Amino acid sequence: MKKNNNQLLMTLLKGRTFIVLIILVIFFSFASSSFLQPSTLTMVAKHVALYGILALGMTFVIITGGIDLSVGSVVGLVGMLAGGLIQEGLTIGGKTIYFSVPAIIVIMLLTGCLIGLINGLIVTKLNVAAFIATLGTMYVCRGLANLRSNGATFSKIAGYEGLGNVGLKALGTNWLNIPAGVYVFAVLAVLAAILLKRTSVGWHILAVGGNEKSARLSGIKADRVKILVYMISGFCAAWIGLINTAQLSAAHPASGDGWEMNAIAATVLGGTSMAGGSGTIVGTIVGAFVIGVINDGMTMCGVSEFWQKIIRGVVIILAVVIDQTQRNLQNKMALQARNEAK
Numbered sequence: 051m052k053k054n055n056n057q058l059l060m061t062l063l064k065g066r067t068f069i070v071l072i073i074l075v076i077f078f079s080f081a082s083s084s085f086l087q088p089s090t091l092t093m094v095a096k097h098v099a100l101y102g103i104l105a106l107g108m109t110f111v112i113i114t115g116g117i118d119l120s121v122g123s124v125v126g127l128v129g130m131l132a133g134g135l136i137q138e139g140l141t142i143g144g145k146t147i148y149f150s151v152p153a154i155i156v157i158m159l160l161t162g163c164l165i166g167l168i169n170g171l172i173v174t175k176l177n178v179a180a181f182i183a184t185l186g187t188m189y190v191c192r193g194l195a196n197l198r199s200n201g202a203t204f205s206k207i208a209g210y211e212g213l214g215n216v217g218l219k220a221l222g223t224n225w226l227n228i229p230a231g232v233y234v235f236a237v238l239a240v241l242a243a244i245l246l247k248r249t250s251v252g253w254h255i256l257a258v259g260g261n262e263k264s265a266r267l268s269g270i271k272a273d274r275v276k277i278l279v280y281m282i283s284g285f286c287a288a289w290i291g292l293i294n295t296a297q298l299s300a301a302h303p304a305s306g307d308g309w310e311m312n313a314i315a316a317t318v319l320g321g322t323s324m325a326g327g328s329g330t331i332v333g334t335i336v337g338a339f340v341i342g343v344i345n346d347g348m349t350m351c352g353v354s355e356f357w358q359k360i361i362r363g364v365v366i367i368l369a370v371v372i373d374q375t376q377r378n379l380q381n382k383m384a385l386q387a388r389n390e391a392k
Contacts, residue, residue, distance in 0.1 A: 066372060067319050067336045074340065078347035085350060092229065094346045096297070099231035100290055102338030104313035105320070106235075106242045107286030109334045110279040112317055113246075113259040115326030116173065116180035118280060121287040121313055123191035124165055125306025128158045128291025130195045133204030133301025136215050151209065151217035155292060162288025163281045165191065170277030188310070195303040204301040222296030231293045238286065243331040255279060259326030315362060316341045318369040323377065 078085045104121050111118045135154050139146040149157065165187065172183040209216035221230050246252035257265040258275045266272050290309075295301045320337030322329030344365065348358050 067321065067333060067340060070319075071336060071340050071343065074343045074347065078343065078350070082347070082350045085347065088227075090346070090350070092224070092227065094342050095232050096229040097346060098338050098342035099229060099235040100294065101309070101312045101316050101341050102235050102335060103231070103238055103286050103290050103293075104309060105316035105334045105338050106238055106331065107279075107283030108310075108313040108317045109242070109320070109322050109329050109331065110246070110255060110282050111180075112314075112322050112324060113255055113326055113329045114276055114279050115259050115262070116276065116279070117184060117314070118166075118169065118283045119181065119184040119310050120165065120169060120187040120191055121283060121290075122306040122309040122311075123188045123195065124162055124284055124287035125291040125294060125309060126195040126303050127165075127191040127198075128161060128288045129295040129301040129305045130198040130204065130303050131161060132158050132218065132292055132295055133207050134198055136209050136218060137204045137206045139213075148210075148213040148215050150214055154215070154218065158292055159285055159288045162284035162286070162291070164284070165287075166281035166284025167277060169284070170280035173280070174273040174276050192303070192307075195305075199303065201303060203303075205299075207295060207299060207301060218292070219296050219299060221293050222299065229297075231297070234289060234293065238289070239331055239335055242282075246329075246331055251275075251278070256327060259328070261327070311362065311366070312341050312345075315366045315369065318366065318373060321373070323373055324370055325377070 084090055104125075107121065108118060132154050135149055135157070136151075139148040141147075169180075169184055169187055172178050172187075173180050176183075207218055209218065221234075223230055225233065246255065254265070254270045254275050255278075257268070257270055258272045262272050265275075287306075290306065294305055298305070316337035317329070317334050318324060318337070319340050320330070320333030320335070322334065341362075344361070345358065348361065353361075
């Protein structure tokens, strides 16, 4: 009987995020009569995509036992760099060069990967704790974002037809009544799921997070794996910098401030263990929906921003506590199974 209870509890713990999502949708549907209106659902989807793409990158980092606090600042920096290239171009030797939007997108994605590479090298080669390394990078990126325009906003991101740099705003529009960011989220989520579960790289990521020492002994290049996940995180953050800038029709250095917390919350809520070694992309997607519904639902219900921060903090703490409970229960059930086998 006790074994059955443990199995039932384990099933509920594994499906906790989806259960919470359903409860939240039902609650906010009654709390606000406009919550299920198409315009509201579109807004929620737009925000879920932003949090979700960041959380995809964060999932890979946390699975390896790391953390990336720099993603929010990367969002702001990429937005400012992209906005600056569109509005002012790049001046070299007295000559100003204007890039096409596809070229700007590629440059910004490479910039995100470069920042991730720097984070990974600091963590692996300099043996700096991930929390400290990415905290430092967070401040550096935010400072660079402000220095790019002395704290001012780039408001002319529509580009100029004559210069051939129009088109970025398409990332902030709706395609078939669905935000463009949702399509990007869907494509990246599919690619992330394939990478994590269907490739040797994904298995190496899980192995490094599960037991780094054993992974090294089995021939896995753990440092390369860690560097890769930080590059993936930077790549995802760069996408958000571009999409957010397009949605706002402007680039502001404070963009993305605090968004790393949403990414971490979505990832942990989705079942990725802070201890590393386990996590799924599907879980992260559901976690992103939970964060999006909570944030937009509280706003629609008139909850103070101060209370919203408190509630988000409590949600993160509860998610970690539940994750610890699940791991303890898994260990207990595994021990019981071994005892019964004897």
